[in-house]
Amino acid sequence: MPRTTPSEKIQTRAARARLPLRRKPHWLCLRPGQVHLGYVHRHEAQAGHWTVRRYNGGGAYKVARLPGLADDFEPANGADVLSFGQAHDLALRATPQAATAAPMTVAQALTDYVDYLQTSGREGAAVTAARTGRLHVLPQLGAVPVQALTTDQLRHWLAALATGLAKRRSGHEDAVRRSRATANRILGTLRAALNHAYAECRVPSDNAWRGRLKPFRNVAVARKRYLTVAEAQRLLNAAEDDLRNLVQAALQTGARYSELTRLKVHDFDGHSGTVGIAKSKAGRPRRVYLTEEGTAFFHSITVGRSGDELMLHHHGGKPWRRTDQWWPMHHAVKRAKLDPPASFHTLRHTYASLALMNGVPLQVVAENLGHVDTRMCERHYGHLAPSHKRDAIRAGAARFGMLATSNVRPLR
Numbered sequence: 001m002p003r004t005t006p007s008e009k010i011q012t013r014a015a016r017a018r019l020p021l022r023r024k025p026h027w028l029c030l031r032p033g034q035v036h037l038g039y040v041h042r043h044e045a046q047a048g049h050w051t052v053r054r055y056n057g058g059g060a061y062k063v064a065r066l067p068g069l070a071d072d073f074e075p076a077n078g079a080d081v082l083s084f085g086q087a088h089d090l091a092l093r094a095t096p097q098a099a100t101a102a103p104m105t106v107a108q109a110l111t112d113y114v115d116y117l118q119t120s121g122r123e124g125a126a127v128t129a130a131r132t133g134r135l136h137v138l139p140q141l142g143a144v145p146v147q148a149l150t151t152d153q154l155r156h157w158l159a160a161l162a163t164g165l166a167k168r169r170s171g172h173e174d175a176v177r178r179s180r181a182t183a184n185r186i187l188g189t190l191r192a193a194l195n196h197a198y199a200e201c202r203v204p205s206d207n208a209w210r211g212r213l214k215p216f217r218n219v220a221v222a223r224k225r226y227l228t229v230a231e232a233q234r235l236l237n238a239a240e241d242d243l244r245n246l247v248q249a250a251l252q253t254g255a256r257y258s259e260l261t262r263l264k265v266h267d268f269d270g271h272s273g274t275v276g277i278a279k280s281k282a283g284r285p286r287r288v289y290l291t292e293e294g295t296a297f298f299h300s301i302t303v304g305r306s307g308d309e310l311m312l313h314h315h316g317g318k319p320w321r322r323t324d325q326w327w328p329m330h331h332a333v334k335r336a337k338l339d340p341p342a343s344f345h346t347l348r349h350t351y352a353s354l355a356l357m358n359g360v361p362l363q364v365v366a367e368n369l370g371h372v373d374t375r376m377c378e379r380h381y382g383h384l385a386p387s388h389k390r391d392a393i394r395a396g397a398a399r400f401g402m403l404a405t406s407n408v409r410p411l412r
Contacts, residue, residue: 010039011084013072016048025051029201030092032103032147036201037091038063039070047072050087053201066090104202106149106190107133107142112200113193124258124281132189136161141190146197149208158187162216180216187215220379225346226353231338238335242315243328245301247347249312252294254351254369256281257344261320266307268298280370288368352377 025038041048050066068080076083110133117126165179198206259277267276273295274287314320333341355365366377
């Protein structure tokens with residue numbers, strides 16, 4: 001009898017009772033790349049059933065329901081009511097052991113993850129993940145089978161990665177912290193790729209990276225740089241016409257550069273005072289609500305134009321490409337004498353910071369920025385200016401009747 005593969009999710013009746021009702025099976029990998037056992041429970045009053053997925057090679061697979069029901073309500077009898085162990089053995093019985101697919105490597109896991117991001121409409125995230133993997137993951141871990149990864153191996157890779165990045169920044173006073181923060185982001189990409197492979201039942205376990213592998217602690221800091229209203233006005237005055245419209249659009253919406261460059265004229269709705277972002281970084285559409293000033297600006301650059309035209313374009317009517325904004329922004333920042341300098345992404349941070357300081361609720365800012373919830377907004381954009389904190393403390397903190405100077409002396 002083959003050894004039973006453990007599964008805390010579907011192995012026991014109590015565990016299965018906690019699973020959500022759905023048509024899609026809850027899968028367990030029995031043999032990587034060969035066979036997977038699934039549990040399906042659609043109706044609360046009826047027992048679930050077992051199903052098996054067998055791969056035929058080349059990525060093709062066949063799904064078949066096993067006979068009978070699961071032992072959710074009745075004792076298993078091995079015929080019309082199957083326990084987890086009985087379903088496990090039945091799924092493996094007709095699967096030849098010799099038809100073993102080559103184990104998935106880290107390189108293949110990253111490739112599959114990038115493909116998944118692209119097919120999900122997240123092209124920007126796919127490009128970032130592919131570049132991160134190519135530069136920082138594949139040279140050391142690309143050929144390693146995912147199921148052979150160990151926690152110690154990943155810890156050593158992460159430590160070596162942070163050390164190497166710190167050496168490149170040796171002249172910077174904050175080199176170690178910044179390098180560890182970068183290493184954490186690279187680890188996040190690798191972990192996402194490995195989790196995707198595990199979720200697709202391509203590897204049998206995620207123990208190597210799930211719980212025991214920890215990122216560097218206390219290395220992420222909130223971005224402090226944002227423009228004041230006066231600095232933003234100086235930047236607008238220093239920018240050329242095509243860049244000025246792009247900067248103004250960023251300040252009015254908080255949208256990313258890639259989102260702004262894809263806007264069409266028909267994305268602006270003057271009646272509701274909103275701009276529609278059809279494709280965001282996460283692939284989800286959203287509508288950004290504008291101020292009266294923002295509504296007037298977008299009306300001025302869209303009035304009388306065809307709805308299918310690009311709303312914002314480079315000189316000569318050309319579309320803004322991936323890095324076209326870099327040099328014009330660099331020169332505008334120098335002419336505006338902004339110190340410290342600002343990048344185009346600083347405009348998004350400026351939008352969020354000034355909105356929060358002016359009392360806009362955190363949830364509203366997060367939705368306009370395209371975040372699922374307020375966590376990212378709190379981490380990166382939720383800081384308040386010192387003056388705003390001071391006003392809040394002065395308005396609400398307790399008073400104790402103390403004087404600046406006092407004749408009171410401590411007891412001895």
